[in-house]
Amino acid sequence: MIRRLVRTVEGRAALRGGVTQGAAFVLLRLARFAVLPFVFRALSESELGLYGLLQTGYVVAFTLFGAGTGSSVVRAAADQRTGAVASHVVGRSVAAVLATLCLAPTLLFVAPSLAPAAASAVLAVALGLVMEGTYHAARSAGRHRLCALLLTVNSLTWAALVVALVLVEGWGVTGLMLALAGSHLAGWCVGLLALGPSAWSGATRPEMVRQLRFGAPIALTDILHVAAGLDRLVVQQLLGLARAGVYHFATVFMDPLLLLDRAAVVSSEPWLYAASPEQLRERVAHLMRTQSALHLAAAVCLAALATEIAWVLGPASYADALWAAPVLLLVPVLGTQTRLVGFGAAHRSRTGVLAMAAATDLALALGLAWLLAPAFDLLGVGVARAIGALAGLAVAAWSTQRLIGKLPVLPVALAGAFTALLCVALASPLLSLPIWVRLPLGALAAVALAAGLWPRDTAQD
Template identity: 30%
Template sequence: MAKGSVVYGIGGVLQRFLSLLLLPFFTRVLSPQEYGVVALVGLVAMALSGLFSLGTGSSMSILYFECDTRSERHKVVWSTAALLTVNCIVLLAVLVAAAPYISHVVFETTEYANLLRIAFTSTMIVVVLEPFYAFLRLEGKAARFVTLSVVGAVAGALISIVLVLVLGWGIQGLLLASLFAQILSATLVAVTVAPHLMFGITTRFFVPLVRIGFPSIFGVFAFFVIDYLDRQMLQRMIGLDAVGVYSVGYNLGLVMLIAVSAFGMAWPPFFTSFIKRQEEAKLLFGKILNYYLIVFGGLAALFFVAAKPLVTMLAPDFVTAGQIIGLVAAAYMLKGAYLIILPGIYFAKKLHWQSAVEWIAAIANIGLNLLLIPVFGIVGAAVATLVSYALMTTLAWMVARHYLAVQYHWRQIATAVGGLGVTCGWVSWASMQFSFSGLAIHSLLALSVLFFVFGFYVLDRSERNALTAQVIQLVQRS
């Protein structure tokens, strides 16, 4: 699982690096208002992605591992792709016709209908390709998955340079570049992945694919509320300029999602393999949560440290965006912890409980945004996201423990969370009080305290000894 996470992480870093590389150029030719439009178009497409996918992202992996033969597993992949293709074509036809009405609801004008049509088409291609990408993850073919993803990202970056910076097509060029990149990805999948799957479509998989996965569609809408509705609320309460600044800071904080997504890609095949070894899972999954908090909690703390210098260097006209970078990173760190707690719900095929938990957190997010945005602006929106993911993780544990009684180590967990809170608060205070030199000193002290807490109060002696032995072996090999 760790090796797979590293490979997925490398691919994610390369893709995010391309985005960061282009950010200073795009922010000079696109206004905060235009960034706000792009963010809201993406928001609508994300909101509808669940209807495109029918929740098969969750159900396909369950059915895949329930099959014992290679041919049956390949039929699960092809059957999922066939079901999604039909569904996506019908839904896209409806959305293309309804685009002016959707544009009027979101933007109070029909001006952006064509941008929505482009985004809907890109979403359709992404969803239809997902079963083939999922097959690569389930079979542990992380390198091939990453290669295809990076090629698509590089192609999208190059096309966006031509369309936005050379031809001056603005935000329409950004969205078209994404669409052309997805078309290229579809071609690559058809050539490199599909021929290695034994073809076969079995209609008997259609019903369980939808029955098991469909409840998770509602969870997709809940994540839409938590991750994207704050932009709509910022637009209505403050204005599109605030949405643009928030989107820049949010996107920088989303670099954390590279690591979380890498773990999220490796985690489902790993935990699903324990579906017939649940007694072993009860011991192992608790330890995994400890290690996750150490690694990803440390990464989240680094985002608080780097926020001010990063936004000053990459987007000096959006300097206030630095206030939310660490908060966003911490929120998505908690999203990964939430994923670790879910296996019991998946083993029991009770995905409706997953959706219920996510919707409770989403409703809480709406209330928090209404309370915090008028007072704290974009910082209030970021805090609402962080608190929502904390609530989601807590509620998921309360439900999942009834299906899989994982032995969590609560003292170590509380120590890790407390150390993270103190460290991030310390660095946030220092970033407001000091220049870069003073911030660097305080950050170094705060991180030193955090890693001392992790090393001596979260890890036990045997784990420290094992880690030390691993480091010595690596040094000797090098």
């Protein structure tokens, strides 16, 4: 596949984007993991639970007001529409103002002790919208180095502010949200300086409306997808705020896989949108196989080291996170597959396919979490998330295959089920396997998964 991929202009651009931005994503996560052990020790389980709930609300609001226009501007750039980038940047600025006007009144209903943290979250939403506007503008123009620079500035600023506000000043959850807002502000300033006047000139209302219409179904999909993070609210309601903090700790294990997911999506999206109808099925199928091979192998490796990672990241009070973490590792893998399949439908202007998949995921994840949490604690919530993600992939695949042809969904799903069982066996406190058993077993399984799923070199150019 790689040999055929680099023969095309779009393929070479996708690879450059994946490598360049992938390196920046790695730096972002490394900066995050460098400070997280100190944060987890500085905050109580209840404070971490509160932060998890605020972060979920931030992501939902950010996605809602973003309106899916990040994908819209990439599609518009592929179609070479005049004024697409400037319209996107201006549109994101308008969205930031609307977000502030809509969210600020909600602060009147927040308890006084929580008001500073909630206000910081509102500020983070507004600044995040404009910062991501410059990021997508650079991405749609093929300026991968600028994208990497924005991500790097964002990650390093966040880490520095967390150290200053949370660890030194002791501002707790408020400091975490202010660090997020400050990192967005730094990235936005750098993006505007690098893009120059071209980022604003040439914007037109018809193009902004066109991007909004294309992005609205995608935004609905993204909202439904990120709303699955409301499982933290389910945990808080059924098991208490402290258990919600432990569950939030468990979700941190997904971060490396979310990193791979983000790199896969931002690099492959322009390549898929540039495909001809004859090339589309082959490109989607090959991306499904390559990404599942990489992601499942990474999930097994994380599970093999889960005990050690938990020991490094947080105190012993978070040990119960290992009941949910192994199952949660499957969620971002299935999410990546769903988005790749959905791109095939979006190429045919059927963006509603992803919305149906996300709605299925959300309904099952939250419904099953509410049923399973009282009996199975955090493990039940993790299983509910995995089942919801698998059902979402099934819905997306069923709809997309009717449009573009057969895709390798069954091998990916079977490999995912095997990986989930293996991750539980490697990381679960129930077995408590020694590291000299976990490491070779995990390495062997990772190699086997990668070799079995990696596609044969038959992709079309």
